[in-house]
Amino acid sequence: MSQTHTVTFRFADGASRVVDVREGDTLLDAALAGGVPLMHQCRSGSCSSCLATLCDGEVVNQPGSSSTLLASEYEAGHRLLCVSRAQSDCTFDLSYGSAEGGVVPVEVHAFVNAVEPIASNVVKLSLELADDNWLSFKPGQFVQVEVPGVSQLRSYSPVSTEAELPRLELLIRLLPEGVMSTWLKKQARVDDVVKLKGPYGAFFLREKRRAPHIFVAGGTGLAPVLSMIDRMRQIGGRKPPMLLSFGCATSDALFYLDELELRRQWLPGLDVRICVDREPGSCYHNGSPVSALRPEDVSDPDTVAYLCGPQGMIDAATRRLVELGVAPENVFAEQFVPSN
């Protein structure tokens, strides 16, 4: 019989849960079996939903599995529970509360309300949940959409918020030969029905943090981030200063500029920087959204940052923000992976 270790999970709301884990089991499986409400989705070391920070003890990666964590993240104690095994008693910190992990994803149907191209390679898909169907989510979380006709799943974070339900808006980057892209371009019609599953993901707005918020978004990574900003607007009371740095490769790939202008008008504390990095001489900041960050943007040690975009942007943004003084545990990121 293999050895058993006592593993403690400490949630952000102060609750903590203890489970016994056999050495050969992944921490995620053991914890879920023990009823610990951990967030998770892919169970294969890629989506980062089950991210936790190891505070004490020894943990190894499951043989043969890989995780998408960077060496620096690993160094900082980050672990993906779905591919980790305990080698001793250990303690993990989770960045979400005990009530937040317990949400069970549901499967629902939605009608297509509109399919609108909004930039050279981005389409806005407007959906409306069918009668008697409901899928709630936190701003920043994602849903999986089954591409009609091909039964393949694609993940998107709604750009809308829970307040707009039953309407739901997704920003979809068109990829050559992508199954979703092909469906959107060739077949999708108003009143079509699609299947959705969710919510998923641990990349969501941590509410009630009073320190300044920095959002860095590349391309359709704007969607979860704008959902968060809108949620911040909907919450009453004193709002922290916010900075959004959003970029695309070229100006014809930019989208949602009117929507961002509205947010700027509604939120006196929101600073918006629009960037393009492959078009010198445009009227926007010339460079990546990371290059638009300035030392004076981080004047509060408790500054919180949310990053969404390609892996390269996230890595660069994390490095830059930490260099400017943001604590690594206050940087939340979601990489989006194009899938063909």
Place this chain on the structure above:
Amino acid sequence: MADETVVRRRVVKAAHGISDARVNGQKTQSQYQPYKDAAWGFINHWYPAVFSKELAEDEVKGIQICGIPIVLRRVDGKVYALKDQCLHRGVRLSEKPMCFNKKTISCWYHGFTFDLKDGKLSTIVANPDDKLVGTTGITSYPTEEVAGMVFVFVREDDFADEDVPPLSQDLPFRFPENSERFPHPLWPAAPSLLDADAVAHGMHRTGYGNWRIACENGFDNAHILVHKDNTIVHAMDWVLPLGILPTSDECITVVEDEHGPKGMMQWLFTEKWAPVLENESLGLKVEGVNGRFYRTSVVLPGVLMVENWPGEHIVQYEWYVPITDDLHEYWEVLVKVCPSEKARTDFQYKFERVYKPLCLHGFNDCDLYAREAMQNFYADGTGWDDEQLVATDISPITWRKLASRWNRGIAKPGKGVAGAVKTHAIRFKDTAAGKPPGYFVEQIDD
């Protein structure tokens, strides 16, 4: 297939067409969407609750603002305000006041007793050892009392004490501190409620309509047509224009000072606005001879100031305090600095004999019925989409945009409170008994 579920569309309302010929096209409308969402008012702001004289020592009164029931009690001169909804089963404490000491108020139904200072559940009359005691409570609301008016900071349950702004941030612009920025050649600095020796006389009554409709009436420069035939105007031979048209892009200044009130000043009776005194095609001409110059401004959460009105050295303040989404409490208050006993006596006399009957009633009664006449168009929400605004409506449009930007929160529709459900038996019973929906809680006659 038998096991296949049927997927149905939700039943939705038809969309309303929007004409681009009007001033408030779809784009302008989206700029003030938060304002359109604020049917129940802006929360986390200071609102007038009662005149000081309406709450005697040890008296308890219940009111409702932004869908939040509030109970007031005065103890040793100080006014305390708590959520007027027992956490046990929602009964209003004010409906049958029960206070056993100077520190608490008890629910008359099951005896849940709350600390006046912070709303904590301090005991339960017949269950003092219950484990709930000391662990929970009801929301408390900061209060301020100035110039004979009691103000309450109406906040969300989790709005932090340290974030409560000073009352002055939710009151009209002050003078002389703004005299240089907003000079007016025709009168000296307008008085403020916060001035030394300020005296406020006024009245408040319930308006049957949404607070925004009422608020916009106050500074809408085309609305003065409703006052064309008012007694005071003709008795005093005032020149009250048929309307006032903007002549410049700078006709309104938006004020967004970091630590001051957020609002807008209209440059009335300067070259930036042109009074319209005649309409030839209708054979209309204003005949008055005495200039009655005034200036209007409005600040969050919807406080009107009419400078130099209805007389020299007087200012009229108005509030349109949301009670529900279809009721508001209309406040009309005249403020004058009265440094001597004689000045106070004279102002009081003039208020009772002239201003109250001829202005706050005679003149402003027209505003009240005009707003109610507009209510049906907006009551189902479609009016906000279907209205066709014109050039003079620069005033409400500017206000809507700045209110969208600077409000401290949009009140959520009332839950478990009077007016949350419009069609239940109690509302009908009270109305049939001659008690229409209103601001104050009707106390149980025991």
